Amino acid sequence: MISLKNIINSHQSTLTKSELVICDYLLENSELIKNMTLLELSQKTYSSKTNVLRLLKKIGFSGFIDFKYYLLAQDTESDSIPFLNLINKKIAAIDIDSISVKLNHLVNESNNIFLFGTGQDQQIQAKNLKNYLLKSGIISTFIPLNINAELTNTVLSSLTSDDLIIVFSSKGDNDLLKKYFKDLNRHNTQLVSFTTFKDGWIQKQSELSISLGIEQFQDPILTYQSGMMHLLLNIISTKIQINS
Missing domain, CATH: 1.10.10.10 (Winged helix-like DNA-binding domain superfamily/Winged helix DNA-binding domain)
Structure with a gap:
């Protein structure tokens, strides 16, 4: 190189x-x-x-x-090469075809799509997915979860069963997520989560949970988690399209 x-x-x-x-x-x-x-x-x-x-x-x-x-x-x-091999194994372990089919269905069946990100990296990831969706002709709304509480509350209070929430979070298990999404089931709104780590709270609330499956504090490729998520988004986004 x-x-x-x-x-x-x-x-x-x-x-x-x-x-x-x-x-x-x-x-x-x-x-x-x-x-x-x-x-x-x-x-x-x-x-x-x-x-x-x-x-x-x-x-x-x-x-x-x-x-x-x-x-x-x-x-x-x-x-x-050892790190590259570990990254390849992590990505290969994700059932991208199955995820893409389900995400494509949820996106196409939704009237409104709202993208939330908890931290800076996650907000960049959410914005990238918003751009990928737009390239496919699908309009979505991005909301930085930790900044605009008023907008977040307004959106969540008006949700219907025809809406889709997509959440980006590293751990998927913090108080902010629980505060905003603990009552999501009463709206029958579908939830998709993108996380670095597995087995967090938000994953258990999700219709579709997409995780890099990295082990917290132990995994040697933790340093590369942001780039891996962007790579995963890029791969998945190529499979999203508006149903005719």
């Missing part, structure tokens, strides 16, 4: 001084960036999200998530 330094050097003549400053940060802090959001990276480089994305596209990446995938792949190449 071509190193990040070589990638940047090959584009150096086309980069502005401010873009070169961002590049210096990318080279010196690649380990930290793997766990950052785009907003955090822009703040660390005293730039805007737009400028960071413009730079990444200049040097050959489709976006921030693509860049993080590259850093992840660079990790697995350097240490690494």
Whole structure:
């Protein structure tokens, strides 16, 4: 794999001084960036999200998530085949075909789809699924669960049996989830959950539970859970389409 330094050097003549400053940060802090959001990276480089994305596209990446995938792949190449094999096994253990069929059915049978994310990573994942659905012609609404309580309460109080809730959570077992979704059954609203860990509270409430199945505190690939979830979403989304 071509190193990040070589990638940047090959584009150096086309980069502005401010873009070169961002590049210096990318080279010196690649380990930290793997766990950052785009907003955090822009703040660390005293730039805007737009400028960071413009730079990444200049040097050959489709976006921030693509860049993080590259850093992840660079990790697995350097240490690494063992980690890559573990990731492949985790993904292969997920019954993607069965999940995709059921998710496709739930999405197509729903009048309204609401996507919730508990933390920053989970909110990015929810937004990505929203974009994937939109590309398939399916409109959904994203709500950051830990920020807009008023909007969350308004949505949940108006749910019907024709609506679909999709929740992204790492553990699937925190007080915030229990607060908002403990009475969901009385609406007969379908619930889909995407989680890193297995056997959490939210999974037991879900019509469809989608988990990476990572063991909390023990699994050596825990570091890569965010990239794995984005990969899983990408694979599943290719199978979602509007029923004719």
